[in-house]
Amino acid sequence: REIEKVFKERGAKSAAVIVMDPATGEILALASRPTFDPNNYGKYPATNRRNFAINDAYEPGSTMKIITAAMAMEEKVVDGESRFFCPGHIKVGKETIRCAHGRAHGSQTFAQIVENSCNVGFVQVGLDLGLDKYYHYVKAFGFGKVTGIDLPGEASGILVPEKKAQQIDLATMAFGQANAVTSIQLTTAVAAVANGGILMKPHLVKQVIDNNGKVIKKCDPEAVRRVISEETAHQLCLILEDEVTLGTGQNAYIEGYRVAGKTGTAEKSKPGGGYLSNEYIASFIGFAPAVNPRLVCMVVVDAPQGYPYFGGWVAAPVFKNIMQDALHYLEVPMYKSQENNKTLEKVEYxxxxxxxxxxxxxxxxxxxxxxxxxxxxxxxxxxxxxxxxxxxxxxxxxxxxxxxSPYDKDDKDGEVTIPDLQGKSMREVAKILSDLGLHLIPEGYGLAYDQSPSAGKVVSRGSSIKVKFQPIGE
Structure with missing residues (x-):
């Protein structure tokens, strides 16, 4: 019902939803659009017979940051004291990667780069991890090969070949580009975070019964491997809960339940390389309750039409509606605080x-x-x-x-003297120049160490000032 609704209302090319029991890997619900009538399948295009959740791989975008976060926390590359500076972009080799939000986040904790879905922060995390550790974990989580689900035509996804991977590949993989995954792979991987760190083999069939009611085959839960520690999984669940209560996933919140998850708005790759300028994949993956989760749910919408097209606006509300009904149907108890035994209510702010x-x-x-x-x-x-x-x-x-700004008016008449900007942060420089009616062209990140034109020069309002920044200590 919900996936059909968003598929039609947003004029999407494809859409899918998966609901899984993270403790067992059992698929409790799976739907894909477009669909077809199996009794008259010849009347439908062949593409309608594809199961988008199983057969198709795509670059996931920010939902993959859950996996990068799990790696970094497990390897102790980050902790509660780690801070990351986002000037709005970061240079890796000859390439400049910009934050999807189009502006600087400034100084952030690790939890905040997850909450803000900050690409620049995740590039720094990925580079700190290194290629060897990244590939160890991305393979351990099951990417690059089929999950073994009992459905035909499962795609294996695509990983950048490890031997050919460069630093720029690592940087983009860290925030969900370069590699292609299937929805079932990502759901299974996130379920490992939800259940305390164990990758389970997904399965649709629970048991097979003959005409006499005798069980002739039973599909028991199958643990593949432990991928992260229980402590790492628990801490990451709490961070992902903040993503829903404070971050980009607020539209997934369900009153009375602690919900954790992550939004994704991924650029779509185009044949021959590069990305399409006007098509995106909107997604949300999450679980509830945030502690000892009963269900994991992933919603993916391919090429939603109209604005906004972000995962937090398109997919998160679908997640909310599905999970709200499912949690009530399964009689999952609402959260009650230990202090007053009252049902959790959303803080309205x-x-x-x-x-x-x-x-x-x-x-x-x-x-x-x-x-x-x-x-x-x-x-x-x-x-x-x-x-x-x-x-x-x-x-x-x-x-x-x-x-x-009193200086940023349509008329740019008048002249100003350029101040000395050395030693100031990008935010400080941007404000100073804006106040003077000047435009900043930044290069690098950190504190200003060089500027052109130099301090003391007189320029017209509306001029551009190039300022170079470098990290503290360099």
């Missing part, structure tokens, strides 16, 4: 986004998407200040005051 240095139109769009009102002060096109500050918790409908 949203986090204020960081709007400083954004174009006004984009800032207003971000506030509207989070259900916040806006009051604009001043004239210009660039946000200069905001009240309250980023990451402040507000109730939906609350007001955020935006002050526009």
């Amino acid at each position: 949203v986090l204020v986004p960081d709007l400083v240095n954004l174009p006004l139109a984009e800032a207003l769009s971000l506030l509207n998407a989070r259900g916040l009102q806006s009051k604009v002060s001043g004239s210009g096109n660039i946000v200069w200040q905001q009240t309250p500050q980023p990451r402040t918790k507000l109730q939906p409908g609350a007001q955020v005051i935006i002050s526009l």
Whole structure:
């Protein structure tokens, strides 16, 4: 019902949903669209007879960050004290990788790069892991080969050949590009995180019974291997719970339950290399309850039409509707706090986004998407200040005051003297230049160490200033 609805309403090319018991690997529900009538299959195109959840591989995007996070936590590459700086982009070799959000996240904890789905942060995590460890874990989680599910035509997915992999491959694999996976592979891998670290073989058939009711074949749960420790799995589950309560997965929240998961909005590769500019795969994978999960559910929608096309907007609500019904049907008890034995209720608040240095139109769009009102002060096109500050918790409908840069006006008449920017962060530099009506062209990340034109030069408002940054200590 739900997958049919989103498939039709969003005019998607394909869509699929998988619901699994993470403890056993048993497939409790599986649906794929487009579909066909098996009694009149000749009337349908051959593509309709494909099971999108099993037969087709695609680059998963940010849902794959769950697996990268599991690797990094297991290898102790990251911990609760780890911090990552996102200037909006990062250079790997000759290639520049930009954060999907199009702007800098600044300094973040590891949990925050998951919550913010920060590509730049995950590139840094992947490079810290290294190729050998990455391939060890990605294979251990079952990618690159069939899961062995009892359905025909299962695809094995595609991994960049290990011997040919370069640092740029590692960087992109870390946030879900370069490798292609199937929905059943990813569901099985995430189920291993949900169940405490054990990869289970997925199976659709529970048992076979003859005409007399005698069981002639029984499919017992089959553990493939332990891939991460129970402690790593538990800690990652808590991080993924924050992704749903605070991050991009808020539309997957189910009142009364602790829900964990991850959104994905993946670019679609095109024949001959590169990516399509106007087609995406929107997905969400998650589980509930977040501790001792009963169900894992993955929703994938190929090429949804219209805006927004993000996984958090397209797939997460489908996950919510399916899981809400399933949890109630299975009589999974709602969460009750130990303090007052009251059923968990969703805290009705949203986090204020960081709007400083954004174009006004984009800032207003971000506030509207989070259900916040806006009051604009001043004239210009660039946000200069905001009240309250980023990451402040507000109730939906609350007001955020935006002050526009007094120097960023349509007329660029007048001249300004360029200040000395050395030693300042990218955020500080961006604000200083914006206040002066100048545009920043950044290179690198960290603290400013060089600028062109140099300090003291006089330029016209509206000019561009190139500033080079380097990490602290280099």
